[in-house]
Amino acid sequence: MTNNKFNFNDAVKELQAGKNLNGKDGVLTSLIKQLTEAALQAEIEQNLDNDQQPNRKNGASSKTIKSSVGSFELNTPRDRNGSFEPQLVKKNQTTLSDEIDQKILSMFSMGMSYRDIHKHIEDMYGMNVATGTVSAITDKLIPELKAWLQRPLDSHYPIVWLDAIHYKVKEDGRYVSKAVYTLLALNMQGKKEILGLHLSENEGANYWLSVQTDLNNRGVKDILIACVDGLTGFPEAIATIFPETETQLCVIHQIRNSMKYIASKNQKEFMADLKPVYRASTKEAAELALDELETKWGDAYPLVINSWRRKWHNLSHYFKYPEHIRKVIYTTNAVEAVHRQFRKLTKTKGAFPNENSLLKLLYAGILNASEKWTMPIHNWSLCLSQLAIYFEGRLDSVLDI
Structure with a gap:
């Protein structure tokens, strides 16, 4: 981790390795330094834009x-002119108050609207920060x-879920619906990890091929099971880059x-007849x-x-696994829970002015x-040992045995 670029993935590893959260070289201290400097950069740029005299930056x-x-x-x-007077941390100020610490962090991690940030700063600190300045501060992130x-990814992921959430985004003067596809993985330690966000108007084999290629280029060599909701072209695309990956369609979808x-009038009865199919103890019983x-x-x-017949091959993979693995892979509920977090952050926004304004808010989520x-998911040690048997040899290079 450097002073100029703070990587949250590295920060988590440093915390796990025993590095202090607080203190001169603490993880949180580095974050506050970075965000404070980003805010000051936004302030001087706003000052230069409003300056009536020719002016420019002159170091730090x-x-x-x-x-x-x-x-x-x-x-x-x-x-250069010496007219810039920083407001967040004034020239002679040597102490950053706890309130401002928390405000800087909240702008990044709580997904507050620009209007709310403006009002909060004005109420708490008596500073009248323009909406444009707030936008510039968040854009620094x-x-x-x-x-x-x-960022580089691990070489092996036992399970990956993929699902979409839709938003209105302004493009060429009009608002269009765009899908944000979230890739959530279960890593070798049994912990959830979001591998990436992909924004697209369309889906299909070519698009999914680019997503899989991105994962491969970032270091992913193998995925055991991919759980998706029936996305067009996805099974074919994943087979191109990860030919041994098993694609499980979401049964709930x-x-x-x-x-x-x-x-x-028939839904209740049909549902009762459908239940023996997806709740069967074996694939053979499900087919009957x-x-x-x-x-x-x-x-x-x-x-x-x-x-059901056409998709049966990819719908029925989960039957061969024990119950605790079935619960994990037969539905995309895990990634849908992430989308519920997204909705909490975006529920007051009808649409977004651009893609960046959407993505940086989802990143906060x-x-x-x-x-x-x-913590790892329940029964992870047992799940991993069984997956190592079902997918013989494919985890040997990353298992510490």
Whole structure:
């Protein structure tokens, strides 16, 4: 970790390795230093834009700042004319108050609207910070998001989930619907980790191929099981880059999609007949139940039955695993929980002015969600040992045995 670029993935590793959270070289101290300097850079740029006289940046001055988590060297930008008066950390100020610490962090991690940030700063500190300045401050964090999206990944992931959430984003003067695809993985330690966010208007084999290629270029060599909701072209694309990966379609999505085509008067009865299919103890029992479902409902709802038949190969993988593995892979609920966190942050926003404004807010949601992912999932040691048997030899290079 350097003074100029703070990498959250590195920070987590440093904390796990025993590095202090607070103190001169603490992880949190480095974060506050980075965000404070980003805010000061935004302030001077705003000052230069409003300056009536020709002016430009002229290096920086350094001073020791005391904060609630430790001291650090703060680089304050200067302008050539000497007219710049920083407001967040004034020229003679050597102490950063706890309130400002928390405000800087909240702008990044709580996903507050620019209006709320403006009001909060004005109420708490008596500073009238323009919305444009708030926007510029948060934009200083976009390089960190980009670095996170390009960070190296582990070579092996036992399980990966993929799901989409949709937002309205302004493009060429009009608002269009765009899908944000979240890749959530279970790493070798059994902990959840978001591998990336991918924003796209369309899906298909070519798009999914680019997603898989990105994972491969960032170091991923093998994925045992990929859980998806029936995305067009995804199984074919993942087989191109990760030919041995098993693609499990989300059974819950399949059920929901099926019920859309069942008349309301028949839904309760159809659901009761469908339950023996997806809750069967074995694949053979499930196929018998599917035959019975088709015998009873095939004439009335051939579209639904044909959908289950057509997708059965990728719907039925989970039957071969014990119950604790089935629960993990038969649905994309794990990544949908991340999307619920996203919705909490974006519920007051009808649309976004650009892609960056959306992605940096979702990144805040990722940071919030990942704070809870400190422990492996239940029964992970047993799951991993069984997966190593089902996928013989594929985890040998990363298992410490």
